[in-house]
Amino acid sequence: MKVLHTIADVRTALGAERAAGRTVGFVPTMGALHDGHKSLVEASVPENDVTIVSVFVNPLQFAPDEDLDAYPRTLDSDVALVEGAGAAYVFAPSVNEMYPEPIETTVTVAGVSEPLDGRSRPTHFAGVATVVTKLFSIIGPCRAYFGQKDFQQLAIIKKMALDLSLDVTVIGCPTHREPDGLAMSSRNIYLSDEERPQAARLNEALLLGIEAVDGGETNPAAVQAIMKAHLAKADLGTLDYAEVVDAKTLLTPDVLTGEVRMLVAVQFGKARLIDNMGTTIEG
Numbered sequence: 001m002k003v004l005h006t007i008a009d010v011r012t013a014l015g016a017e018r019a020a021g022r023t024v025g026f027v028p029t030m031g032a033l034h035d036g037h038k039s040l041v042e043a044s045v046p047e048n049d050v051t052i053v054s055v056f057v058n059p060l061q062f063a064p065d066e067d068l069d070a071y072p073r074t075l076d077s078d079v080a081l082v083e084g085a086g087a088a089y090v091f092a093p094s095v096n097e098m099y100p101e102p103i104e105t106t107v108t109v110a111g112v113s114e115p116l117d118g119r120s121r122p123t124h125f126a127g128v129a130t131v132v133t134k135l136f137s138i139i140g141p142c143r144a145y146f147g148q149k150d151f152q153q154l155a156i157i158k159k160m161a162l163d164l165s166l167d168v169t170v171i172g173c174p175t176h177r178e179p180d181g182l183a184m185s186s187r188n189i190y191l192s193d194e195e196r197p198q199a200a201r202l203n204e205a206l207l208l209g210i211e212a213v214d215g216g217e218t219n220p221a222a223v224q225a226i227m228k229a230h231l232a233k234a235d236l237g238t239l240d241y242a243e244v245v246d247a248k249t250l251l252t253p254d255v256l257t258g259e260v261r262m263l264v265a266v267q268f269g270k271a272r273l274i275d276n277m278g279t280t281i282e283g
């Protein structure tokens, strides 16, 4: 396994792979990797001849009051984890390598970026879309793998790839959970011993929402009330949102129908946790 730090080295290495007729799978990450990331690599390895994982804490997607400096950086263990999962390359650039000058070009996906996290983190998704576009341009993958835990991010990247005719298939992979249901996240390490058990309320609230919809509830306000009532039990957390939306537009319809998604966000101290689950209303 090779760890590459420059754009030029990635282009040389992957150019040679492609010239030899090999396909490239790509897993973009910000490092601090856990089993959820591992499963993305494991999804890519059998589907592509070589898999590359990027490890880059992207400053563009952090607001000034967010955790850019505190974000965990664990390159050595990240490399070991992805090597064990079968990746061929890690791309771990410096900030200066990615942004040698202040960036003046930004990719913004209107519509799906606006609700949910877009309301609380208004500059976040343009930062994500911009760095992912840049990484796609550097790496040139056939397929790219993203976790469904960041459901809105996945929807944005899919829409961006469609709108810009990017020559990459964007693949969403299932969320990995701790035994109590907490979605795996690099930010879980911020949770205190008291907050940690309360963090499981997110998954429980989603399950209650799913149960209500599967039981025939089609009024979004009623489903949201059920999820919010459960999240209120996590009294160390501050609710950002608990919503049920159309899975494609991410907007709340008057009446739930077709594929719907429940999404929640709660701030526990330094840890902003998000999670989501989906179901389909037949007929």
Ligand code: PAF
Binding pocket: 028, 029, 030, 056, 058, 061, 128, 131, 132, 150, 153
């Ligand atoms: O999901 C993440 O870890 C990041 O948002 C991503 C896609 C690697 C872009 O920095």
